[in-house]
Amino acid sequence: MTGAEFHGVDVDLLADYLGGALAGTPDESVVATLIADDPAWRSAYESLSGDVALVVAELGRFEPEPMPEDVAARLEAAFAEAGARPQLTLVAGDEAPRVREKRKLRWVTPIAIAAGTVAFVGFGLDYLAGRDGGASDTASSSSGAGLTQERRDTANAPAIGGAEPGYGESQSQRFSSEAPKAASPQPQVLTTGTDYTRATLAAPAPEPLLAPGASSSPDAAGATIADELGRLSPMAGLQQCLNEIAEANGAGPITAESVDYAKFEGKPAIVVRFTAKNGMWAWASGPACGTPAGGADTRAKVPVR
Amino acid sequence: MTEGPSDADLLRAHLDGDAQAFAVLVRRHRDRLWAVALRTIGDREEAADAVQDALLSAHRNAAKFRGDSAVTTWLHRIVVNACLDRIRRRQAHPTVPLPDGNHSDDRPSAPEPAAPPEDHETKLVVRQALADLPAEQRAAIVLVDVQGYPVAEAAGILGVAEGTIKSRCARGRARMALALAGLRGGPENGTGPKPRDAGHAAGGNQQAAQTVSSGPGGNHPLPTPAEGRDER
Numbered sequence: 155m156t157g158a159e160f161h162g163v164d165v166d167l168l169a170d171y172l173g174g175a176l177a178g179t180p181d182e183s184v185v186a187t188l189i190a191d192d193p194a195w196r197s198a199y200e201s202l203s204g205d206v207a208l209v210v211a212e213l214g215r216f217e218p219e220p221m222p223e224d225v226a227a228r229l230e231a232a233f234a235e236a237g238a239r240p241q242l243t244l245v246a247g248d249e250a251p252r253v254r255e256k257r258k259l260r261w262v263t264p265i266a267i268a269a270g271t272v273a274f275v276g277f278g279l280d281y282l283a284g285r286d287g288g289a290s291d292t293a294s295s296s297s298g299a300g301l302t303q304e305r306r307d308t309a310n311a312p313a314i315g316g317a318e319p320g321y322g323e324s325q326s327q328r329f330s331s332e333a334p335k336a337a338s339p340q341p342q343v344l345t346t347g348t349d350y351t352r353a354t355l356a357a358p359a360p361e362p363l364l365a366p367g368a369s370s371s372p373d374a375a376g377a378t379i380a381d382e383l384g385r386l387s388p389m390a391g392l393q394q395c396l397n398e399i400a401e402a403n404g405a406g407p408i409t410a411e412s413v414d415y416a417k418f419e420g421k422p423a424i425v426v427r428f429t430a431k432n433g434m435w436a437w438a439s440g441p442a443c444g445t446p447a448g449g450a451d452t453r454a455k456v457p458v459r
Numbered sequence: 460m461t462e463g464p465s466d467a468d469l470l471r472a473h474l475d476g477d478a479q480a481f482a483v484l485v486r487r488h489r490d491r492l493w494a495v496a497l498r499t500i501g502d503r504e505e506a507a508d509a510v511q512d513a514l515l516s517a518h519r520n521a522a523k524f525r526g527d528s529a530v531t532t533w534l535h536r537i538v539v540n541a542c543l544d545r546i547r548r549r550q551a552h553p554t555v556p557l558p559d560g561n562h563s564d565d566r567p568s569a570p571e572p573a574a575p576p577e578d579h580e581t582k583l584v585v586r587q588a589l590a591d592l593p594a595e596q597r598a599a600i601v602l603v604d605v606q607g608y609p610v611a612e613a614a615g616i617l618g619v620a621e622g623t624i625k626s627r628c629a630r631g632r633a634r635m636a637l638a639l640a641g642l643r644g645g646p647e648n649g650t651g652p653k654p655r656d657a658g659h660a661a662g663g664n665q666q667a668a669q670t671v672s673s674g675p676g677g678n679h680p681l682p683t684p685a686e687g688r689d690e691r
Contacts, residue, residue: 165633166630166633169629169630169632170625170629170630171629172633173626173628173630174625175625175626205637205640206629206632206633206635206636208639209632209636210632212581212582213585215582218494220490220493221492221493225507226489228511229485229514230482233481233482233518236519402618402619442523442525446516447520447536447537447540449540450618451618
């Protein structure tokens with residue numbers, strides 16, 4: 155559909171108007187004015203609105219489509235088999251989990267033994283527990299709580315990332331080898347605890363220790379965020395999440411500039427600032443980001459100007 | 460309302476080791492999941508594979524469900540995403556159609572089951588027009604206009620803003636309306652310029668989706684992408 159049927163009329167824009175997608179935007183009144191003043195737009199509006207109503211009515215008359223018996227039986231059999239082998243059931247053709255399982259077994263023990271040093275190796279983990287470990291290392295140390303906090307944070311480490319496959323890889327390895335859509339230099343990783351809203355999403359992340367929007371103390375906020383966003387740590391699911399965001403953004407690869415483990419409208423969220431062909435964006439995604447079910451788990455996205 | 464344990468109860472039971480609970484849960488919703496999958500992907504065998512893969516994935520990863528949406532929304536999301544993934548893979552790796560098929564990269568291979576004699580032609584045109592839509596528009600329309608999900612729930616299933624669902628539905632309906640107008644001798648019926656993607660070749664839907672733009676002359680350009688207004 156191009157609008158060529160109605161000369162001089164942007165049919166997509168008119169369709170958005172008819173469908174209520176422009177409600178509350180400046181374009182709503184622009185289109186209303188065009189319909190009122192421009193005969194071509196008025197004609198297109200009258201024609202299209204009638205036909206769209208017919209289409210909607212016809213779609214509503216589609217017959218129910220019950221699952222065929224053979225498909226249902228196949229599904230039941232698959233569940234029965236999966237129930238018998240709950241940990242190792244693979245979908246046909248899916249070879250990756252077997253490899254990942256081996257890698258996990260290889261790494262679990264060393265990770266458990268090395269838990270006390272995890273915070274120094276996997277810098278993302280202490281971000282998850284409430285601090286910026288990159289640019290604000292100095293600030294953290296100068297607060298006088300640095301070492302104590304560091305040790306407390308490592309208690310969360312195995313739960314956050316210890317069981318993740320590939321945990322022993324360096325972050326740069328993961329970013330470079332598994333980044334088909336969001337390959338980028340390592341983004342700045344923050345955990346400000348900031349409770350973003352749509353209005354503040356595009357603003358630069360506040361300094362962690364001064365964050366006015368932080369909903370609680372760094373310890374409490376860090377613990378909550380670590381619990382909720384643990385699987386999105388740089389060592390674990392961050393890359394998959396960035397890939398899903400790139401996919402959802404729909405403008406090719408993205409270059410993540412910063413990743414903030416924070417909140418959006420009161421709920422734990424990862425806030426990614428990135429650039430892509432369609433500009434710079436601030437994107438809030440929930441804890442399911444990067445999962446097959448969750449996609450990008452988008453909570454909000456706003457352009458950064 | 461479903462009697463017996465709730466969906467959430469069944470999911471918990473599954474996580475607690477009840478070997479039957481997940482199957483019971485799926486049995487409740489399988490017809491709707493199937494209808495969404497079939498109408499989104501358009502091919503019976505592919506729909507069956509997508510549903511099975513998706514639900515097995517849900518079975519394995521049930522512990523990751525965080526309860527921030529209804530269980531049925533979560534199941535639909537997994538199934539729809541599996542369908543869209545398959546469509547994207549088809550586009551990335553197009554196959555040679557069978558001699559007797561009209562399988563394209565994006566659209567369903569054939570209209571859905573035959574309609575009753577009354578309004579037969581209209582039904583066929585509407586079904587084919589639905590099949591010809593870009594996958595994202597088709598998925599939105601299937602959820603909202605065919606299956607009757609509220610826009611907010613469809614947005615949750617597809618993981619996009621409500622405005623995006625409205626836009627996808629609106630633009631998809633408009634495409635379908637133009638096809639219907641063509642049937643009745645409207646602008647597409649040889650009396651006026653045809654849409655660029657009318658009768659497009661295999662895989663053309665996605666391209667069309669990416670190139671839909673403001674009308675000729677560009678007098679009224681589309682606004683820049685903004686929350687709730689991105690077509691994608």
